[in-house]
Amino acid sequence: MAMSDYKEIIRQYQNKSGGIIEAYNAIQKSYGYIPEDAVAAAASAFKVPKAEAYGVATFYSYLKIGPRGRNVIRICESAPCHIAGAEEVVKTLEKELGIKMGETTADGKFSLEFTECVGQCQATPVITVNRKPYEGVSAGNVAAILAEYK
């Protein structure tokens, strides 16, 4: 996918009332994050001050300005996942990837983030990779999940 796409994406949503969040979601889907310049472009396209375009992008925890790993792994730390052993999963992921929560691997492949409940609590603990949920995760099956993205 072309990396200058964000202008085109913004254009698609420009005439939609309230479309700025839709545009951000679509940009993030394409890039994995929101480029700095896209925020300024969104501000002028949606006719809001830059501060507001920034304010919107930074309010939502799934939107991220600036580069991060191509694959974003999120670990649910809400109470049901917490008591089911989310901490063990965190430790295993940190060890497998050699990074801490909130960091990105040197090759830019993976980022680790916390999330709250992702609505898949029928088999806890739960992680998501690029918003795709994996249930019943344990120290034993983390490596197999990562292998899908390596």
Added chain:
Amino acid sequence: MVEEMRIVLRNLGKIDPLKIDDYINAGGYKSLQKAWGMSQMDVIQEVKNSGLRGRGGAGFNAGVKWGFSYNTPADQKYVVCNADEGEPGTYKDRIIMEKDPQSLLEGMAICGYAIGATKGFIYCRGEYPFVAELLNQAIKQAKDKGVLGDFDIEVRMGAGAYVCGEETALIESIEGHRGEPRFKPPFPGVSGLWGKPTVVNNVETFANLPSILEKGADWYKAIGAPGYPGTKVVTLTGDVANKTFFEVPTDTSIRDVVFGLGGGIPNNKKFKAVQIGGTSGGFIPEALLDTPIDFDSMGAIGATLGSGAVFVMDETRDIVDIATRIAKFFEHESCGKCTPCREGTKRMYELMVKMNNGQATAGDWALMNKLGSTMKQISLCGLGQAAPVPILTTMEHFNQEYKAKLLA
């Protein structure tokens, strides 16, 4: 013996969610046609009489809410479906949308006709992109079939903010803003999306409507608890044998949910506590398990039905540790608009960490009580009002666990 009763999940496993013909062959869209043959007022009256109350947490009578929008003249009105489903431990709206999306669309169209709206939005949480895709396909099928008449439905995605489940924050988000709750009044029914009369209802609330229209208010009113009739879809998590969802009449007791359908506590452990309604719900001890799950009965014991999440904890669980994790949730999710919530959730989390680490004093205990009751009373929205509830209810019912961690 407690049994399931399926109204919103009546088509579960019987139809292919992405084949609209399956839905139609099962009687789908007859209720919408029936509604079109009635006056708008009669539809609203029928919904009012059924006693259907919101399934998203606040428990407001759906027909009464619709009446506000019907009675407010405007060139455009909106129907908004709250599919933000952010309460930890809840996944019932996802199940409803994944298994029977047309039920939701039909319910929204019934509401649209009743209040005079031609446009509906489904606000789907950012964690469910696959549900949004499915909904878009279902909407396309319904449009192609022409079953929705002139009612149009659009899916909008959230982007990870619990507070956007609050109806006015949700409206702000659809408008493209930060999801900060508005001051009420005016209520959305009168002035909502882009200042127009807007009905905001939960997925499960809408999914009840086709059956209510089909079988009538009297049929519905006779099911479950008289004050909060019908069924509730509950989702079981934590230390319970059957971690799954059930749809039960609202007069079912908590005990029947946890020990009957839920199959009790696994590994021969004993029950310690259950938190119902998601992370904002109160903790319930063994002594109160015979309470029916309906909205008012739960309120009477200082708990909530909320979203219907049922989070079970066995005897080995550390209540103070879990309450600390919950305090962190609220500290993270507070939108920061009002001071009691922004500062309160932060200080409460600090105090809970101190408590959990065995460094809190009797003075801190008193402070937590005072801070909690202040937040409950003066926070702008339900987030800040509910944030202290898990802490205050655990301090009340599991007092000894806190006392064991207090500095002498």
